Amino acid sequence: MSDWIEILDTPLNAADCISRASDVTAGGIDVFLGTTRAEKHPDGRELVALDYEAYDEMAIKQLHDLARQSRERWPIIKLVIVHRKGRVDVGHASVIIAVSCPHRVESFEACRYLIDQLKAVVPIWKKEVWSDESTSWVEPSIGTQG
Amino acid sequence: MTINIRFFALARDLAQSGASTIDAPDQSTVDTALIQIVAQFPALSRIEPRLATAVNQSYVSRDHVLTHGDELALIPPVSGG
Numbered sequence A: 001m002s003d004w005i006e007i008l009d010t011p012l013n014a015a016d017c018i019s020r021a022s023d024v025t026a027g028g029i030d031v032f033l034g035t036t037r038a039e040k041h042p043d044g045r046e047l048v049a050l051d052y053e054a055y056d057e058m059a060i061k062q063l064h065d066l067a068r069q070s071r072e073r074w075p076i077i078k079l080v081i082v083h084r085k086g087r088v089d090v091g092h093a094s095v096i097i098a099v100s101c102p103h104r105v106e107s108f109e110a111c112r113y114l115i116d117q118l119k120a121v122v123p124i125w126k127k128e129v130w131s132d133e134s135t136s137w138v139e140p141s142i143g144t145q146g
Numbered sequence B: 001m002t003i004n005i006r007f008f009a010l011a012r013d014l015a016q017s018g019a020s021t022i023d024a025p026d027q028s029t030v031d032t033a034l035i036q037i038v039a040q041f042p043a044l045s046r047i048e049p050r051l052a053t054a055v056n057q058s059y060v061s062r063d064h065v066l067t068h069g070d071e072l073a074l075i076p077p078v079s080g081g
Helices: A014-021 A056-073 A104-121 B009-015 B030-040 B042-046
Strands: A002-008 A028-035 A047-054 A078-084 A086-089 A093-101 A124-130 A135-137 B002-007 B019-023 B052-055 B058-060 B071-075
Touching: A002 A014, A002 A056, A014 A028, A014 A078, A014 A093, A028 A104, A047 A078, A056 A078, A056 A104, A078 A104, A093 A104, A124 B009, A135 B009, B002 B009, B002 B030, B009 B042, B019 B030, B030 B042, B030 B052, B030 B071
Parallel strands: A002 A078, B002 B071
Antiparallel strands: A028 A093, A047 A086, A047 A124, A078 A093, A124 A135, B002 B019, B052 B058, B052 B071
16 A cells, blocks of 8 residues: 655645656556636735645545545555645645556546545635735635635 | 544634633533533634534534543534645
8 A cells, every 4th residue: 555645834746746656557647736726806806825724633534534435446556645734826736636547547537536525525724815915714615616 | 521622724713722622511412512612712603503523533423422532623614625
């Protein structure tokens, strides 16, 4: 079992993630990067960053649970999930998932499952940081999409 | 019994604290502990219905019975990714 699961307060390195997911028995590595998207508020403010907070101990435990669940469904060889905390400027990555499997379809499906579940259950939160330095917590229940 | 409380994100801002403890009667549930917590931190009342709860880093329902020394976390809607 080769899972690299971590919450980091430093910039994420996609090349590292791909290298950690690589394996000679793999036929495909699917990689997902979630990035901070530029937004303009109707009142003219611009989004400059997202500031992430995590309940580290529980988030790591939940990510390992998701890894275990995905391994029950797909023949995963290696799996990487790294998530940022702290400030992530527009254009930068907040999460990287990399999954290697014998065949590409399995990698696509497992990677999609992992990011969808991560967004639904893992105790991590983001706060929008705007150009006028105002901030607001993202509340999915009132329609803001991550 | 002592229950250790953790607040995150919006709940932490509203409580103006990341952690606290309450002294709860034996056999208290998450639900009754929440009533005590909201009494102590009234600003939480506006998000209380939307909070998920975790005990010792696992999600639990509100009828979960607490034991001495548990860590009860108040979890606003998550927004990772």
